[in-house]
Amino acid sequence: MYLIITEKETAAKRIAAILSENKVKKVRYPKLGIETYEFTYKDMETVVMGLSGHVVGIDFPNEYNNWQKNSARDLIDADIIPITTNKKIVTALKVLGKKADLVTIATDYDREGELIGVEALTLVQSVNPDVKYNRALYSAITPKDITHAFDNLTTVNFNLADAGHAREVIDLVWGAALTRYISLCAGRLGKLFLSVGRVQSPTLALIVEREKEREAFVPVAYWEIETTLETKTQESFIAEYHTNRIYEKEVADRVYPKIIVGGDAKIKSVESKTRKEKPPIPFNTTEFYVAANAVGISVNNAKRMYQTLYEAGYLSYPRTDSTIYPESLELRTLIEMFVGTEFDEYAKALLKIADKDGLKPTQGKKEDPAHPPIHPVAPAKRSDMKEDEWKIYELVVRRFFATFAGEAEWDTMRVEIDISDEDFKSNGSSLTDEGWRWYYPYNKPEDRVLPHLEEGDVLKITNKELFDKETQPPSRYGQGRLIRLMDDMGIGTKATRADIINKLVSRYYVHGNPLQPTNVAYSVIDTLEEYAPTIVKPDMTKQLETDMDKISEGEISEADVLKESREMLNNVFDDLEKNHEDIGRSLQSGLREDRVVGKCQRCGSDLTIRKSKKGARFIGCNGYPDCDFSLPVPRTGQVVVTDKMCDEHQMYKIKIITEGKRPWELGCPQCNFIEWQKKLEEDEKNGIVAETSAERAKRIRKEKAAAKAEREAKAANPEELSDIKGLGTASLQKLNDAGILTLSDLTAADSAKLSKETGISSKNIEKWKEVL
DNA sequence: GCAAGGTC
Numbered sequence: 001m002y003l004i005i006t007e008k009e010t011a012a013k014r015i016a017a018i019l020s021e022n023k024v025k026k027v028r029y030p031k032l033g034i035e036t037y038e039f040t041y042k043d044m045e046t047v048v049m050g051l052s053g054h055v056v057g058i059d060f061p062n063e064y065n066n067w068q069k070n071s072a073r074d075l076i077d078a079d080i081i082p083i084t085t086n087k088k089i090v091t092a093l094k095v096l097g098k099k100a101d102l103v104t105i106a107t108d109y110d111r112e113g114e115l116i117g118v119e120a121l122t123l124v125q126s127v128n129p130d131v132k133y134n135r136a137l138y139s140a141i142t143p144k145d146i147t148h149a150f151d152n153l154t155t156v157n158f159n160l161a162d163a164g165h166a167r168e169v170i171d172l173v174w175g176a177a178l179t180r181y182i183s184l185c186a187g188r189l190g191k192l193f194l195s196v197g198r199v200q201s202p203t204l205a206l207i208v209e210r211e212k213e214r215e216a217f218v219p220v221a222y223w224e225i226e227t228t229l230e231t232k233t234q235e236s237f238i239a240e241y242h243t244n245r246i247y248e249k250e251v252a253d254r255v256y257p258k259i260i261v262g263g264d265a266k267i268k269s270v271e272s273k274t275r276k277e278k279p280p281i282p283f284n285t286t287e288f289y290v291a292a293n294a295v296g297i298s299v300n301n302a303k304r305m306y307q308t309l310y311e312a313g314y315l316s317y318p319r320t321d322s323t324i325y326p327e328s329l330e331l332r333t334l335i336e337m338f339v340g341t342e343f344d345e346y347a348k349a350l351l352k353i354a355d356k357d358g359l360k361p362t363q364g365k366k367e368d369p370a371h372p373p374i375h376p377v378a379p380a381k382r383s384d385m386k387e388d389e390w391k392i393y394e395l396v397v398r399r400f401f402a403t404f405a406g407e408a409e410w411d412t413m414r415v416e417i418d419i420s421d422e423d424f425k426s427n428g429s430s431l432t433d434e435g436w437r438w439y440y441p442y443n444k445p446e447d448r449v450l451p452h453l454e455e456g457d458v459l460k461i462t463n464k465e466l467f468d469k470e471t472q473p474p475s476r477y478g479q480g481r482l483i484r485l486m487d488d489m490g491i492g493t494k495a496t497r498a499d500i501i502n503k504l505v506s507r508y509y510v511h512g513n514p515l516q517p518t519n520v521a522y523s524v525i526d527t528l529e530e531y532a533p534t535i536v537k538p539d540m541t542k543q544l545e546t547d548m549d550k551i552s553e554g555e556i557s558e559a560d561v562l563k564e565s566r567e568m569l570n571n572v573f574d575d576l577e578k579n580h581e582d583i584g585r586s587l588q589s590g591l592r593e594d595r596v597v598g599k600c601q602r603c604g605s606d607l608t609i610r611k612s613k614k615g616a617r618f619i620g621c622n623g624y625p626d627c628d629f630s631l632p633v634p635r636t637g638q639v640v641v642t643d644k645m646c647d648e649h650q651m652y653k654i655k656i657i658t659e660g661k662r663p664w665e666l667g668c669p670q671c672n673f674i675e676w677q678k679k680l681e682e683d684e685k686n687g688i689v690a691e692t693s694a695e696r697a698k699r700i701r702k703e704k705a706a707a708k709a710e711r712e713a714k715a716a717n718p719e720e721l722s723d724i725k726g727l728g729t730a731s732l733q734k735l736n737d738a739g740i741l742t743l744s745d746l747t748a749a750d751s752a753k754l755s756k757e758t759g760i761s762s763k764n765i766e767k768w769k770e771v772l
Numbered sequence: 773g774c775a776a777g778g779t780c
Contacts, residue, residue: 007778008778008779008780009779009780051778051779052778052779052780053777053779054777054778054779057777057778059774064774065773065774067773067774072774085778086779107778108778112777112778113778115777116778164777167776167777168775168776170775171775171776171777172774173775174775175774175776176774177774178774178775179773179775180773180774183774189773191773193773193774195774196775197774197775197776198775198776199776199777200775307779307780311780319778319779492777493776493777493778495777495778495779496776496777496778499776499777500776503775
């Protein structure tokens with residue numbers, strides 16, 4: 001049997017369709033829980049199966065799991081063991097691999113793809129040591145690319161896979177050791193641990209550095225002068241002082257009075273030009289996120305919805321660096337498929353261009369051998385999907401179209417004006433040829449149309465204004481901007497950048513959009529910058545890339561790179577351990593600052609989030625016991641103090657973050673408390689009695705006990721399969737798959753046969769039957 | 773309970 005292994009299910013399906021010329025059979029293996037695609041290829045009985053990315057990984061042996069027992073440093077030289085991360089696929093791979101005479105590794109054409117391929121090959125070899133194998137390399141799943149790849153099979157690049165493996169080990173060792181060290185140092189254990197990593201820490205550092213720049217920013221005063229002018233034909237427009245901003249007060253004081261409302265202004269010169277604007281480049285993952293962000297869709301939502309549309313077959317593979325269409329992509333066919341759809345007129349217009357001049361798509365600078373740029377792969381109707389998904393789909397379709405369209409043209413006009421010997425100016429621009437902007441009408445700058453003006457024209461001044469302004473600090477990073485920055489700096493990958501931001505949010509390092517760091521993020525970054533600077537800089541990734549290139553070229557061994565990396569980390573720990581106490585103090589001060597909510601109105605001390613002896617959370621005054629001012633806070637969720645101040649109570653607004661939920665913008669704790677009191681009063685008026693916390697706890701205990709009693713009663717006298725004690729959802733699914741839907745089905749079934757079919761132990765099946 | 777990288 002000939003086994004072809006791909007990185008993902010969709011690739012298996014599409015490659016099978018191409019190689020079999022659509023004479024493929026989809027085969028289900030209910031016991032293995034997978035599906036394969038089978039056909040005859042070059043006289044071979046062929047099976048194509050998809051993985052799900054990495055199905056194995058690495059970790060430390062179990063005995064290192066206890067954070068207290070081992071020192072963090074022990075992790076540096078600890079053993080590293082392989083672990084299975086996707087049991088189902090690993091099992092299936094072994095079952096099918098045993099039957100294979102030949103295996104083709106057809107995972108993605110990149111470093112991780114090579115590693116994923118070698119991981120799969122190693123599993124097959126574990127049950128079938130003599131199996132023959134080779135490698136297929138393709139950049140897009142098109143008939144042209146796939147047939148070429150399978151007619152020109154090549155060898156597996158073990159050096160490249162080793163390079164990927166080195167990355168895995170270095171990331172694990174550095175990340176785990178430093179995470180554990182600073183968490184222990186700060187006394188933050190459990191779910192509030194402080195994480196560190198090669199990608200997340202430099203990313204967090206970017207956000208912290210920006211926040212520091214904002215804090216250090218000293219605003220500078222400046223002035224702007226605007227005046228409204230009117231032509232003889234009573235058309236008005238606004239002109240401004242020629243420098244726009246005026247930084248010297250004396251200049252503003254001199255110029256402004258010279259503008260006499262009712263007086264004259266004179267056109268000194270008029271300059272008209274045509275400006276051409278190039279169409280945008282094809283979307284890769286980063287550019288797609290940026291564009292989605294710009295139309296008001298968060299990176300997370302864009303990612304999720306794109307994934308849905310990809311799985312439904314409307315859009316191409318979501319994770320790519322490429323901004324250059326590969327030659328094998330049939331661009332004309334992709335445009336033609338929109339004729340007769342909602343995008344009919346656009347498709348027809350492009351085909352007209354194509355007939356005349358051929359298709360000349362724009363291109364960016366990045367090539368990705370594994371996947372083509374993001375593009376539509378099937379036409380869709382608005383009613384096929386949710387409203388927001390359509391927004392994503394339309395964005396991708398329009399961007400795709402725009403990459404074939406002509407330049408947009410703007411008429412621009414610059415007018416210089418004299419008012420009492422002072423220079424003023426006005427700039428106008430208007431879109432004269434839409435070009436690509438017709439297809440892609442997002443973020444279009446507004447036209448600014450000036451009336452017809454000529455040198456020497458005399459205009460009437462009808463109004464004037466003087467604005468006092470201040471320069472603004474650099475703005476915080478929005479998510480799209482941060483992802484682009486990470487891409488520019490080479491940190492993270494197209495597949496992980498969005499997840500890295502989510503990780504920083506879930507570790508309570510950052511919140512909001514644009515992203516704002518917490519104080520503990522400051523402390524962690526400051527600490528790392530001082531004692532473990534390597535991990536906070538993008539240079540670590542750059543060095544790693546260089547080393548990985550050398551490993552894949554065979555210039556250096558993986559073992560040598562790992563040895564050197566471990567030595568470096570040992571040196572870092574020498575420094576960390578020498579400064580253990582300082583580090584602990586600095587981290588803890590950050591944690592304390594995150595708890596400061598504001599100043600106490602009664603005594604002026606800091607108000608902080610504290611815990612009572614019983615463990616209940618509240619806002620209390622640092623002046624205690626002299627001052628006993630306090631406010632309640634919600635029982636669960638992480639409290640985040642924002643930088644927005646309540647003007648009335650001089651307290652920072654807070655929000656409550658619970659994983660998997662939308663943040664709860666609670667606002668000013670004092671305002672919230674007042675509202676709560678009001679509600680209680682009203683409830684009282686209406687005869688509703690509030691529940692005390694003790695009562696609440698009692699009620700929850702009672703509800704839990706009742707639920708347990710119900711489960712036990714059902715188990716004693718079961719009516720459905722799910723009532724049986726010890727029969728969970730996973731087993732239920734397996735039984736359903738085997739056709740066992742009711743209690744009588746189970747009674748009637750032969751235990752041994754059922755066990756073989758479902759993979760459930762016959763002992764368990766017997767036990768369930770006993771109750772019946 | 774630790775990382776980052778695949779994919780879902």
